[in-house]
């Protein structure tokens with residue numbers, strides 16, 4: 765089974781449903797599946813480009829990433845090589861930024877286009893495992909030790925700032941939208957990644973779908989519909 769570091773993160777959320785997971789992994793091409801809007805990944809890749817170009821020119825990260833500290837080099841990440849096999853599971857995924865410090869240790873950064881709410885963010889467990897998954901892969905393929913993990917949120921402007929922004933960022937070609945970075949450090953936890961990989965494999969390799977979440981009526985409704993349709 766192949767699973768991305770981000771998808772592994774869903775296993776750490778409070779409302780993770782093993783039944784949904786089993787069905788999604790075994791049934792190809794489920795109906796009513798919505799793709800995630802591509803605009804966020806475009807912003808992430810634009811940011812990546814800005815950071816890498818700045819580093820090439822100046823040998824430093826941009827000042828708005830100053831909290832991350834000094835960096836010796838940025839390592840190009842090839843998605844096809846960024847994976848590791850553990851038990852029956854291949855863990856995949858490529859971080860937005862992998863760097864090495866002067867002391868030889870490594871750091872990983874992932875960009876999020878969202879407002880920063882710290883540990884109140886309901887997606888924080890997903891992001892925490894995603895970053896730890898990247899660290900797990902990085903160390904597994906030789907970039908070790910990974911000592912620093914960061915989430916960088918890029919916040920769009922608040923409504924109160926619109927007036928000021930409109931004048932400064934509009935020109936004949938269109939407009940620019942400024943984003944404010946907020947840096948959040950993530951604790952490294954390789955053990956949790958291993959436990960979740962084991963959990964993912966146990967659910968996936970079960971003979972049939974396990975029990976769903978208590979209190980989720982959708983499965984019951986589906987069975988009623990199947991009964992009505994005489995399937």
Ligand code: SF4
Nearest residue numbers: 781784976977980983
């Ligand atoms: S219990 Fe709910 S969440 Fe789980 S498989 Fe059924 S519909 Fe999905």
